[in-house]
Amino acid sequence: MSIEALPAELVEGPPQRRRTLRLAARNPSVVIGALIVLALALLGLLAPLLDTLPPSEINPVFRNKKPGAERLIRDSNGTEHKYVHRFGTDSLGRDIYSRVLYGARVSLIIGITVAVISVAVGLVIGLIAGYVRWLDGSIMRVMDGLMAIPAILLAMGVVSLSRAGLIAVVIAIVIPEIPRVVRLVRSIVLSIREEPYVEAAITVGTPTPLLLIRHVLPNTVAPLIVQGTFTCASAILIEAVLSFLGVGIPPETPTWGNIMAEGRSLFRVYPHNIFYPGLCLALAVLAINMLGDGLRDTLDPRFAKRV
Amino acid sequence: MFSYVLRRLLATIPVMLIVAVFVFLMLRLTPSDPAAIIAGDNANTEQVAEIRRRLGLDQPILSQFVIWMGKTLQGDFGESFFFKKQVAELIADRLEPTLSLAFFTLLLAVIIAVPLGVVAAYRHGGWLDRIVMGFSVLGFSVPVFVIAYVLIYIFAIELNWLPVQGYQRLAQGVGGWLQRLILPSITLSVIYIALIARITRTSVLEVMNEEYIRTARAKGQTEAKVLIRHALANAAVPIVTVVGLGVALLIGGVVVTESVYTIPGLGRLTVDAVLARDYPTIQAVILLFSLAYVLINLAVDLAYTFLDPRIRY
Numbered sequence: 001m002s003i004e005a006l007p008a009e010l011v012e013g014p015p016q017r018r019r020t021l022r023l024a025a026r027n028p029s030v031v032i033g034a035l036i037v038l039a040l041a042l043l044g045l046l047a048p049l050l051d052t053l054p055p056s057e058i059n060p061v062f063r064n065k066k067p068g069a070e071r072l073i074r075d076s077n078g079t080e081h082k083y084v085h086r087f088g089t090d091s092l093g094r095d096i097y098s099r100v101l102y103g104a105r106v107s108l109i110i111g112i113t114v115a116v117i118s119v120a121v122g123l124v125i126g127l128i129a130g131y132v133r134w135l136d137g138s139i140m141r142v143m144d145g146l147m148a149i150p151a152i153l154l155a156m157g158v159v160s161l162s163r164a165g166l167i168a169v170v171i172a173i174v175i176p177e178i179p180r181v182v183r184l185v186r187s188i189v190l191s192i193r194e195e196p197y198v199e200a201a202i203t204v205g206t207p208t209p210l211l212l213i214r215h216v217l218p219n220t221v222a223p224l225i226v227q228g229t230f231t232c233a234s235a236i237l238i239e240a241v242l243s244f245l246g247v248g249i250p251p252e253t254p255t256w257g258n259i260m261a262e263g264r265s266l267f268r269v270y271p272h273n274i275f276y277p278g279l280c281l282a283l284a285v286l287a288i289n290m291l292g293d294g295l296r297d298t299l300d301p302r303f304a305k306r307v
Numbered sequence: 308m309f310s311y312v313l314r315r316l317l318a319t320i321p322v323m324l325i326v327a328v329f330v331f332l333m334l335r336l337t338p339s340d341p342a343a344i345i346a347g348d349n350a351n352t353e354q355v356a357e358i359r360r361r362l363g364l365d366q367p368i369l370s371q372f373v374i375w376m377g378k379t380l381q382g383d384f385g386e387s388f389f390f391k392k393q394v395a396e397l398i399a400d401r402l403e404p405t406l407s408l409a410f411f412t413l414l415l416a417v418i419i420a421v422p423l424g425v426v427a428a429y430r431h432g433g434w435l436d437r438i439v440m441g442f443s444v445l446g447f448s449v450p451v452f453v454i455a456y457v458l459i460y461i462f463a464i465e466l467n468w469l470p471v472q473g474y475q476r477l478a479q480g481v482g483g484w485l486q487r488l489i490l491p492s493i494t495l496s497v498i499y500i501a502l503i504a505r506i507t508r509t510s511v512l513e514v515m516n517e518e519y520i521r522t523a524r525a526k527g528q529t530e531a532k533v534l535i536r537h538a539l540a541n542a543a544v545p546i547v548t549v550v551g552l553g554v555a556l557l558i559g560g561v562v563v564t565e566s567v568y569t570i571p572g573l574g575r576l577t578v579d580a581v582l583a584r585d586y587p588t589i590q591a592v593i594l595l596f597s598l599a600y601v602l603i604n605l606a607v608d609l610a611y612t613f614l615d616p617r618i619r620y
Contacts, residue, residue: 145325149597152559153577157333157593160581237450241563244452247581260452264567268471271460278453286448293444 024298033291037108040284044104052098055254059089067096067272087276090262099254100277106255107236107284110170114235115228118174122181123220127212129182130189140186143179151176155238159247169248173235184227188220222299229292233285240281256281312609319601326597327379331372334586384591389583394591397576404474404572405561407484411492412557413550416499421546423500424507425534431512439504446501451560455494455567462490474570491568495560499553506549510542517541543614551607558596 024030047055053073067088073081087096129139146154158172192198198215206214242248243257251258256277263273342359343350350358359365366374378385384394427439463471469490475483514520515538523537524530558574565574573592580588611618 141321142325144322145329148322148326148601149329149593150555150558150600152562153593153596156562156577156581157330157589160584160586160589161333161336233448240450241452241559244450245563245566245578245581247578267456267459268464271456271464274453274456278450278456282449282453285450286445289444289448 024295027294027298029290030294030298033287033289033294036283036287037291040104040280040287041108043101044108047098047101047105052101053083053095055094055099055102056252057094059094066270088270088272090259090273096259096273096276099259100256100280102254103256103259103277104280104284106166106249106253107239107281110166110173110239111232111236111284111288113170114173114177115232117170118177118181118231119224119228121174122178123185123224125178126182126185126220127189127216130186130193131208131212131216136186139182143182146176147179149176151234152238152241155242156245156247159242164248164250166249169239169242172242173238177231177235181224181227181231184223185220188223189216192216192219226292226296226299229288229295233288233292236281236288237285315605315608319605322601323598326594327376328372330590330593331375334590335368335371379594384594385587387580387585387588389580389585389588394587397588398573398591398595401571401573401576403477404570405565405574407477407488408491408495408561408564408570408572409557411488412495412499412560415492416496416503417550419496420500420503421507421539424504424546425511425539427504427508428511428515428538429530429534431515436508439508443501443505446497449497451494451498451563452567454497455491455564458490458494459567472568472570474568474572487568487570491564491570494567495557495564498556498560502549502553502556503546507539507542507546510545511538514538514541541615544611544618547607547610547614551604554600554603558600 070082073083087100089095090099125139125143129136129143149157154176155169155172158175159168162168192215198211201211201215239248239255240257240260243251243255244261246261248257249255251261259277260274263270267274342355342364356365364371382395384398386392387394387397390397423439427436430436459471462469470487473487475487477484511534519541520533520537523533528537561572562574562577564570565572566578569575573595576588577592579585580592
């Protein structure tokens with residue numbers, strides 16, 4: 001039978017999934033959130049093209065300038081042109097506008113990496129806890145223990161173990177996020193196990209790995225997308241807090257937390273060092289949270305009721 | 308009831324034990340040798356070995372854990388690498404600012420958030436509801452330190468109403484103590500208000516459809532009484548639960564807030580300890596904060612029976 005002979009909905013996939021996607025694309029909170037995140041990602045990605053200076057370039061003469069200050073810059077070919085420090089400069093003469101744009105890169109990379117790793121690791125542990133009954137008790141006790149340590153404290157403790165850096169910070173934020181994913185996945189597995197189609201699959205002798213992949217895994221996708229979005233927002237926040245406190249990414253790297261940490265001592269005189277990166281940070285986290293809220297309402301109505 | 312309390316109390320032991328194992332392993336996983344850190348740069352090998360023996364670091368790891376647990380349970384967290392003082396002393400010294408800050412934050416959050424949530428639910432779909440919901444999304448997204456600096460900028464620098472930072476002990480006068488706690492408490496309470504207002508709204512909304520609300524109205528009860536005595540009282544359990552769970556956020560916020568406002572509390576101590584790689588202090592602070600979090604949530608669980616007589620154990 002050729003493909004043309006099949007009914008349209010069989011060729012184009014289950015209509016329900018497409019309807020959900022269309023529903024999500026119509027949700028204002030999803031659209032606004034996604035647009036802002038996209039805009040910030042583009043700003044970070046295209047930073048070199050957007051009239052920025054190298055973000056770590058120090059200029060001792062041009063320190064602590066207010067937003068809008070101008071100076072002459074000599075190009076490589078010898079000509080001079082005027083450069084406007086849109087957001088001012090910090091106490092080392094670095095251009096805040098450039099640092100804020102480049103900072104979007106670090107924040108988004110950390111947010112996405114942490115979300116992907118914690119969802120992946122949490123999914124595996126959660127599947128094991130939900131399906132291998134004799135391991136469930138001990139896994140969940142360890143998760144309870146980890147959950148009892150407030151996330152920022154746990155992250156600070158982990159960071160203190162090694163030299164500060166991107167990888168250490170990612171690991172430090174992932175560890176407190178994992179138990180939340182594990183709990184979610186485990187609860188889904190436990191409720192799916194009781195479904196008639198899973199019992200039927202067991203009856204016809206489906207091997208456990210196949211059962212997990214074919215019947216359990218698809219049910220975790222929607223909740224995990226939602227959970228991953230919220231994890232991304234919280235990771236960006238925690239990274240900024242760690243960097244702000246001076247225990248995160250090394251200070252010369254332009255991250256929003258680092259720019260603010262640098263601006264702390266002179267805040268009374270030059271508040272712009274804190275306000276611009278702070279605004280971007282708040283906007284990014286707000287957008288991702290909105291995206292998460294919208295996705296939760298459309299993709300996973302059961303989950304929406306639970307919270 | 309008594310057996311339930313006892314059972315719940317015992318159930319916290321394995322959780323805290325896992326926290327303790329994690330905190331203990333933390334120090335053993337460090338790339339550096341704690342004995343060498345304590346001894347300092349000028350120590351010779353014998354001095355380092357002597358310190359290692361004194362700390363029990365030359366023993367097998369399991370007996371190290373037992374010794375460490377035994378000491379910790381007696382409140383002996385060892386000596387701080389950085390402050391060269393007993394960690395227990397250090398913590399006792401820093402307790403007052405943190406407890407004051409946490410107390411005012413909680414008080415402020417509950418006083419503001421609960422009425423806000425109730426009114427939002429009552430005027431469901433109205434402009435006030437939208438403002439409250441918008442504020443709660445915003446409160447979750449704006450980082451504590453950004454809120455702190457905006458408040459400092461407005462109230463301390465531009466208007467000059469309140470001090471920019473610092474802390475004054477309660478013993479030195481209530482006025483100065485209160486004055487310096489106002490901004491930090493407001494800062495810290497924002498995220499808490501967002502959290503509590505949201506859950507209050509949701510749970511009151513759910514209750515409003517119940518038949519006893521209709522009955523209360525039918526018998527001519529005033530709207531205020533319907534809202535408070537019938538709706539809020541029945542919505543109390545989820546609200547109190549979230550207040551307990553929110554303590555984790557509160558603790559994270561304390562660390563940041565104390566750093567911004569230079570309040571010499573436990574949060575500031577945590578940051579200093581992490582910066583100085585002062586492991587005994589880091590361990591003690593994590594243990595204490597986690598214990599506080601677990602115990603508060605235990606208290607919340609036990610409060611259910613008082614809040615909702617239908618719950619019996």
